[in-house]
Amino acid sequence: MTGIAASYYDGRTPLRQPAELLAIGDEIVARGPFGERRARRAEVEISEAMGRSPRIVRFADGALLEVADLEEFARWLKVAGFAESPVVRLQKRWSWALGSLLGTVLLIAAIYFWGLPALTKVLAPRIPAAVVQSLSQQTLTFLDQKVLTPSNLSAARRAELTAYADRILQAGAEHPGYRLHFRSSAMGPNAFALPSGDVVIFDQLVELAGNDDEVAGVVAHELGHVAYRHGMRQLIQSSVVSFVVGVYLGDVSSIAASLGALALESRYSRDFEREADAYAARTMLAAGRGTEPLAAMLERMEKAHNAKGRAGSAWDGLASHPDTAERIARLRAMR
Template identity: 40%
Template structure:
């Protein structure tokens, strides 16, 4: 409030100590809000807070000691405020304009969409690269044990067969320096052919996928794909993204249980983005080339998965976490041409 006005506004004054309403008249003179009647006080206008205007409730004036004045008629107080030159802040005016609210909401949704689609993945990628490998290993610690209890049994492949595959993959050179350490783990799966990498450094290969491919080089191509996920730290990036989203939900809705309960689910949900799968496919192709293995074996992998998908009529668990095999085949064949 500012300036002087001679209008008088009847209303009720509450001293902030008792609940009694004192009948008073408010006027503004010499830069002060003046109350007269059952209570008397003069307060500089700069020390008076004017509440926001709402559709139905009248404004009230609050003083520094939390005493307040409420007018009998909102129109009378509005006229007095106008006479003193009072003007609501830009934020308040925007809140009272449906156009401004719609624009603000649209802007917020745009910022959230851009942040989720572009800023968050880029930030998660940078954070994952800066994260020490030891911390990443701790993130994945215990996940294999959880999976063993839920979906895996001990491998039924002969020990010699497992050793031969492990040694063949160990002899392969990664496509670039800096490949992380890994442990190749064989399991018998209750959910069919599968292969995936965990942040712990475990690359899990199921008996069913070995039996499906019947081509050691295609199996090596599969393992190279999973090593690509480890090298690019895809699952760690996804865990970071999911944790940020869960934390944002906690901030917005005040329920920390969603963050705590969601982390194990995030760790066990092995779905990657389409970009991550393409990066892993490219990594596998580069690794095969470096080791003198033809990309036709990677093609055989995708073909076998496509045939399995066609046979079942719906993607099995391994395929459901990857782009359609036909799409991966088409992309690979462009490199073969």
């Protein structure tokens, strides 16, 4: 058959040499100033079409032929009896390309919304306790240095709230170990829990509360996040690769800031919030306090947030909690 013009590279030097590419029987033949190269068809690799990029015919030892005339090369391949792969043929059909793109998007979405949550539910309990404790401690230290300030509540008031919360929680369901901390911040009424069980209550939330039962209800809610490992599951889901690398390389400090932002923003999913609310409701009901204290506290926090306007700080206590009104209604239905 008629040959086609190509450029030959021996794979050892950058020297470009003119060549003629032919298909003779079951062999691919390259002829030029370098002599003649022969190889069986099955022993050469022909690159796929990539836009206007030259096509490559590669020999097993690294030598290659580069063909710039794409249309002529396509005809040469057809005459020589080479068939393009099904993938290449499908790529040329926009309907298949669009379908593949849509399928890829759907697959990624399915992994993110269902696969990753399922994976994190399995992984979170397997994170060593020492790692969780170290990460949480570094996170609290980071927040104390960058965001939070010491509590303005008196030592007696902090002790009183801690003792009261302990009585409520001990009367309720079995709880994970926890430590109550008090801090002040310009973020407004808020509270968050770290995976280790360290629960931080802002002075502004204490001041907003109508009574100590409302503060205890918030503590019980935050312990629900700890009990179900919501913080760790959320962190894993948002940064699976960096988390795994950080844990196994011992570089937990690099993600302390990320966990700090996650804790303060409290951007838990709707399911996570429902689980934590249900946990708090069981605790408060078992302690004989009912669910109204937590419902009332959520209502106060929502009103405080609304008073600042929806364009207010992204750190407001309920700015990112889903469907607060729905949560309040659900809690009140449990009492």
